[in-house]
Amino acid sequence: MSDVRAFDVASPKRTKEIIQKHGFTLKKSLGQNFLTDANILHNIASAAKLDPSKGALEIGPGIGALTQQLAKAAGKVVAVEIDGRLLPILKETLEPYPHASVVHGDVLKLDLGKLWHDHFAGCSGVSVVANLPYYVTTPIIMKLLEEKLPLEHIVVMIQREVADRMSAKPGGKEYGSLSIAVQYYAVPDIVTIVPPTVFIPQPNVDSAVIRLKLREAPPVRVEDEGFFFEVVHACFAQRRKTLSNNLLAGLFGKPEKPAMEAILAECGIDPSRRGETLSISEYASLANAIWLYRKQFR
């Protein structure tokens, strides 16, 4: 059950009132689709399993609807907002929550290590919880994962189609380099599917709340992380091509074809398969074998 308080902004009526009162105009270019459903806001916050010993980092608080829910559960909330016009509104909506603070900036340019040090040092765990701006969903999630921040969960509202790709298993058309990148760092699960009607303004697509539970260690051992992802990208460069053709186009010269075939045989991978059929562990053994071959012969 949601815990709605008098000063909460979690309803279409209150959202419209606040926007009007401050003469605020929504910017499509900043992905400003505000959530107005108290139950969904509550469900997002509870999916992060917060408690007063924990911290929450929100990306894009908007007028503070989700920030208020996070502040009811967590001991410390930091919300990073790019749009300076929202700062006076957030000052008002977050006034009852002194343990929630706003950082004005672009999350993609921010030094998150420093933010952690400055704000979350005393927390027993930190999660990212957000209704993300859809135009930068993937760069934000990849930044959070690649910087290896000490995170428990990432719970985010994103486009449903992107959530499906992040959680896809081998064999389907959704499975690709994004699935592998996300699943290398985290275990994804889709918490709920959300229709456009709960946002102001309504987006053109369905949305989903996805929870990524960060892994303590990757599920596979790789010789070199950068090279592992290079191999994955090469194998998905042209989805309709076979592995052998993608590898020849991206990683091996023509004279190296016999060596490439020997590597695939050594890994027990049929060269006529397509990139979308390989599991993460097959990608790891392929990348490791190519890495060792290069060390020996190049």
Ligand code: SAM
């Ligand atoms: N959290 C609010 C809600 O659920 O109603 C607003 C979510 S809205 C989808 C996305 C928010 O992200 C907007 O407030 C937008 O200004 C902000 N934003 C967009 N790009 C950003 C960036 N690069 N860094 C930080 N905030 C950003």
